[in-house]
Amino acid sequence: MEMIYRVKKPETILRFMQENNIPSKILELEDNKAKIYVNNTLKSRRDTVKKGDKIHFFVKPEKRDPRVKPEDKELDIVYEDPYLLIINKPSNMQMMISKAHLSGTLANRINHYYEKNDIKAKIHFVTKLDKEGQGLIVVAKHKYIKYLFSNLDDTMTYYFKALVEGTLALKESVIPLPITRVEGSIEREISQTGDECITNYKVIKEYNDYSLVDIWVKNKKAHQIRVHFSYFYCPIIGDMIYGSGEYDEELMLFCYKINFIHPITEEDIHYELDLPKNFKKFIK
Helix, strand or coil: CEEEEECCCCEEHHHHHHHCCCCHHHECEECCEECEEECCEECCCCCEECCCCEEEEEECCCCCCCCCCCCCCCCCEEEECCCEEEEEECCCCCCCCCCCCCCCCHHHHHHHHHHHCCCCCCCEECCCCCCCCEEEEEEECCHHHHHHHCCCHHHCEEEEEEEEECCCCCCEEEECCCEEECCCCCCEEECCCCECCCEEEEEEEECCCEEEEEEEECCCCCCHHHHHHHHCCCCECCCCCCCCCCCCCCCCEEEEEEEEECCCCCCEEEEECCCCHHHHHHHC
């Protein structure tokens, strides 16, 4: 992997690396030196750069995870660059393999894509969705890129559409209730000793027995949205854990939009999807 940065001020390459959290140990070697190029010339960390220069850092490739069996199945990629993927995940699909799910996961499909396109990387999920959920997720092509995302939590916003049972008393509000895991279970619950999390929402349209809601969150926790709406007796339709069981549907929770600052290029990345077919079918 080649990481390309534009220099904003005169300084040594070592100082630039320190300011941008680039550790020497991740870089390839050439002539027993870290592989760093400026203006097509191999440089050392002691060399200086000036404003406007482009520094090319060559990162050691990773080996694909042999435990993740490649599977040649559809993979809906909505964005790709040398550093990351944004994928539209189908509903009812595990993200990563486990002892109980060695195949049929999103990771199996990604590993096939990596193999087919000679992408030497392990699978690093930057964002995650529940098995039942669908929509946009971000995948880093190197563990270092995933690490850089950890410094961007406050800049990343996730937007969801949801169909919830009933109608909400407040049509636009914030749910600031902490959540914790129920001991011995995959379930979560509201608890004052739990992790802080905030769910923002706005009702888009109300129907007879359900509502279409726009939701946006930062630093999303597992099951956060599902638990928050269930707490107010408006669970997500199709939620077999926190719902009423009245609707035998897929989980009607869809991550349709994501915004973040690219950790390498510093571009504002913004992608948005239309409502999926199962939402439109249910509403119709």
